[in-house]
Amino acid sequence: xxxxxTVGREFGSGGRELGRRLAEELGIQYYDKEIxxxxxxxxxxxxxxxxxxxxxxxxxxxxxxxxxxxxVAPDYQMLQMQSIYTAQTEIITRLAEKGDCIIIGRCADxxxxxxxxxxxFVYADLESRVRRCLERRPEGESLTEEQIRRQxxxxxxxxxxxxxxxxxxxxxxxxxxxxxxxxTDLVIKDMVPHIAKLF
Amino acid sequence: xxxxxTVGREFGSGGRELGRRLAEELGIQYYDKEIxxxxxxxxxxxxxxxxxxxxxxxxxxxxxxxxxxxxVAPDYQMLQMQSIYTAQTEIITRLAEKGDCIIIGRCADxxxxxxxxxxxFVYADLESRVRRCLERRPEGESLTEEQIRRQxxxxxxxxxxxxxxxxxxxxxxxxxxxxxxxxTDLVIKDMVPHIAKLF
Numbered sequence: 123x124x125x126x127x128t129v130g131r132e133f134g135s136g137g138r139e140l141g142r143r144l145a146e147e148l149g150i151q152y153y154d155k156e157i158x159x160x161x162x163x164x165x166x167x168x169x170x171x172x173x174x175x176x177x178x179x180x181x182x183x184x185x186x187x188x189x190x191x192x193x194v195a196p197d198y199q200m201l202q203m204q205s206i207y208t209a210q211t212e213i214i215t216r217l218a219e220k221g222d223c224i225i226i227g228r229c230a231d232x233x234x235x236x237x238x239x240x241x242x243f244v245y246a247d248l249e250s251r252v253r254r255c256l257e258r259r260p261e262g263e264s265l266t267e268e269q270i271r272r273q274x275x276x277x278x279x280x281x282x283x284x285x286x287x288x289x290x291x292x293x294x295x296x297x298x299x300x301x302x303x304x305x306t307d308l309v310i311k312d313m314v315p316h317i318a319k320l321f
Numbered sequence: 322x323x324x325x326x327t328v329g330r331e332f333g334s335g336g337r338e339l340g341r342r343l344a345e346e347l348g349i350q351y352y353d354k355e356i357x358x359x360x361x362x363x364x365x366x367x368x369x370x371x372x373x374x375x376x377x378x379x380x381x382x383x384x385x386x387x388x389x390x391x392x393v394a395p396d397y398q399m400l401q402m403q404s405i406y407t408a409q410t411e412i413i414t415r416l417a418e419k420g421d422c423i424i425i426g427r428c429a430d431x432x433x434x435x436x437x438x439x440x441x442f443v444y445a446d447l448e449s450r451v452r453r454c455l456e457r458r459p460e461g462e463s464l465t466e467e468q469i470r471r472q473x474x475x476x477x478x479x480x481x482x483x484x485x486x487x488x489x490x491x492x493x494x495x496x497x498x499x500x501x502x503x504x505t506d507l508v509i510k511d512m513v514p515h516i517a518k519l520f
Contacts, residue, residue, distance in 0.1 A: 238506070245495065296444065296493075302501035307437070316515055 126239035134251030137244030178284030325438035333450030336443030377483030
């Protein structure tokens with residue numbers, strides 16, 4: 123059975139960076155956005171739509187890429203969410219079967235529970251996450267600090283809802299993780315080589 | 322300024338073992354029960370009484386070691402708790418001033434907040450904590466598994482109350498710690514050398 127590490131993370135906490143560096147340090151595969159592309163391929167939905175659903179965004183419109191925009195019956199929406207989650211489960215399981223890897227988010231900790239992954243959750247104070255997002259915002263992005271703050275809160279609320287609905291667990295609740303790391307006062311780059319040795 | 326590590330822990334999670342091993346690994350001081358003895362000396366109260374108060378136990382009687390048992394006015398109780406917390410603050414600060422160290426429990430993470438300690442919280446599933454307590458119970462102890470389970474829950478409830486009352490923070494809430502470690506599936510002895518390198 124493969125050695126699997128899953129990384130849940132609050133938006134802006136540096137969880138993705140921690141996962142990526144950890145994969146480099148351990149010399150193992152790292153899966154993040156490619157999971158979304160695979161789900162899109164498997165379900166014939168657009169990547170941006172899949173991304174929205176997996177991040178728990180409310181989605182009252184049919185994905186524009188496969189049809190005209192119009193209100194959709196709730197039952198149909200639910201079926202579509204279910205089919206996305208099913209694809210997500212299959213793809214994440216297939217990746218885990220391939221060998222040692224680190225998987226970022228996407229309920230992988232729950233989906234792979236029979237593989238006994240090492241489950242990490244990365245978090246930080248809101249203000250430190252706002253600072254991180256400000257420092258790393260792409261050139262030309264014009265969001266104000268207050269808009270970024272509101273965006274962080276909204277994204278995490280959506281992530282939590284999707285995770286809680288599909289796993290029956292509570293997103294970010296330390297009971298469901300092996301190690302929780304607060305990056306507010308810690309330097310990710312410095313920590314990673316030592317975290318790597320834990321496993 | 323000294324390098325300080327504080328270890329909060331759920332009863333039976335192995336937090337004390339983790340702290341002790343970490344201190345050995347880092348070659349620094351380790352403070353645990355001696356804090357209670359010092360508070361007792363400073364307040365002229367009995368060690369067992371101080372221990373009870375610091376663990377948040379309800380205490381409606383005057384400590385038998387310094388007077389006859391009788392009901393005490395709530396104001397007096399509150400003053401006594403306050404004086405114990407004041408002594409606790411002074412002693413823990415004095416220990417931190419002496420040099421690098423690890424301090425187990427006793428609100429040290431909050432008391433030493435200006436020293437920017439590395440704050441660890443150790444926890445585990447209830448059943449794994451029951452198993453740990455059963456394996457390590459002193460010879461002759463006759464508590465049943467169910468009694469141990471109830472004792473663990475009660476001790477943690479008391480610890481949380483004392484901590485929350487005096488610090489205004491929430492005991493065990495990951496926001497207030499740098500690293501939270503779930504010892505349910507991890508072997509403390511194996512982890513410690515690597516945790517040590519984090520700091």
